[in-house]
Amino acid sequence: MDILITIQHPAHVHFFKHAIDEFEARGHDVHVRALDKDVALSLLDAYDIDYKVLGSRDGSVTRAALATLAIECRLYREAKRIQPDVMTAIGGVGASHVAQLVGAKCVVFTDTEHATLSNAITFPFADEVATPGCYRDDAGAKQYRYPSYHELAYLHPDRFDPDPSALDGLPVEADDTYAVLRLVSWGAAHDVGDAGLDRLTELVTRLEDAGATVLVSAEDDALPPELAGYDIDIHPALIHHVLAYADLFVGESGTMASESAVLGTPTVYVHSTNPGLMDDLASFDLLFGYHGEDRNERAVRRALDILRSSNDDWDDRRQSLFNQKVDATDVIVQRVLVAAS
Template identity: 30%
Template sequence: MRILVLANTPAHVHLYRHAVDRLGRAGHDVLVLTREYACTTDLLDYFDVPYRVYGDHETEGYSTLAFGRELGGQFLSIGLQAIRFGPDVVFGRGPYAAVAGTLTRTPVVLVLDDEPGDFNHTVSRPFADCIISPDVTRRDLGAAHYTFDGFKECAYLHPDVFEGIDNIREYLDVDPDEPYVIVRFNALDALHDTALEGFGPDQRRDLIDRLSEAATVFVSDEGDEMDLRDLPARPYDLHPAMIHDAMAEASLLVADTGTMVNEAALLGTPAIRYRGTDDHEYGEFQELERVGLAEQFDEYDAVCDRALALLGDDEVGARWQRRRQEYVGDLVNLTELLVDVARSRGNLERLEGSTRRVLRPRSQSIQ
């Protein structure tokens, strides 16, 4: 079998990398098409994933006209490379997967979450043979839409999949018992981030100052804009592939971005999200709040107060790990599900009974 995967962001690399590895070791021919964006190709290289680049994603001077030109060139490259590869099934999301599947007349499997991606969902939905999303996703995308009990991050952070490295503290140069916090600042340069605002410059500096009174602070700045030389913080400068190992050992994660909050929560690390101007209600965050693994706040002062309260509680780490064991272990191992769906060429009727029971038609699960 020939399997084509569209991976446009670092999160997409993590979503598919274990499935790509398993399918490759089983003798299938797997190709990832990607773009130069953030650390996407760095991750693909680190995990030794076979890939080809179809374009890049400019984040400065971004405009509707520039986006249209960029998208046109990417569609052409994706189409040519997809036709050359000749896949039996295409995995991805948005118009990228739709173009590849349409031009090769190949079944398309979309793996989506609850981000406010109306453009992506609207454009790609008519071309999808199978749409898979977490059960907490609140939208119904039609007869081909199926859900599973879990999160897209379960493809790489499910307890049956994730294996953290033992010496991550040595890489970070922190003592065995030294508490540390990871602060993640969003670049807010994706299409669905348009007009959103997270931590402002003064808030970023104040947050670092206040957290540094209780723990060592590592800053992961997606936009690479902050000058930390006069701040009590250290840049998170390990390879981006090690971020989950670092999060798993952290005392706390504070962010104005979504994916890393989900990831920390599933690892059993207390996670706080600052919503800023983002008023979209995400099913993933609501579920993680319900089970006590993540928290989100509209007000900046509330973020700081809660972060300091968690850092001052010696029982927090053990409490969050108990919640993780009780909740995350019962979720679906998404990597296994993706492998089975790939082998079925996106035709769920071909799935074995045990796998088919994992997936529920969306129209039934929201009744």
């Protein structure tokens, strides 16, 4: 069987990497087509995944829209040549359209309710829309809900074991008190109108005053010049080890916030939206989400409280989560193979 996977974001590489291994171990041919987005290609290289690049989608909304059309055309040419049995992706705008044109089944995975435009032009063309059980929206008869998160395709304990040597070269060790601050560029289509943290220099100072070394991870041009010395200089494939040993995560990135939470790292998430995934993680007291006009001050207060607290039950909270969630890679493999059959 031929399976065509499209990658639009670095997190999609993590999501599919173990499923790719499973498919290939069962004798299926996997074809990966990727966008040149942030560190996605570096991750594909690090995991030794063969791929071809479809293009990139940067710049203004108009330029991004034109690039999307060009990317779909390239994907169509690739799919027509490969003749896949199944196409799959996170989000899956291009995959759902092209699958219709080449007669392939299409399984779309999503956990992003506020990607309203993308969802509207994707779901009608997909054969199945697979969502975490906490996904708030109703995608209709095609929706398949499963008890897990995207992040548990690669951070489930059966898939990931943190390695303290991954911190070599950073100004911290695994048993040091440190906080990771994640900043995003707000360039994605579903980010339009969103905003996260402000007064970043003051935030870093307050975290340091509370006893934490601060490491900053930033997308593109999101890092203010005055915080350049805090930037994490590490291969992107190692970032989850850094998150696993952190005492605190504060950030604007929904992906990295949910990754930190499932790793058992106290997580403060600042955003102007509140997706179902974040509410579900909050129900296990692993993540504290703040949105609204006063989100910054409330988030900072919570972050400082966490650093000053003597609570050490984060592993118990994490175990409570795993008592209710499954390995998402198993779900990916099952849904793709079911679609093909």
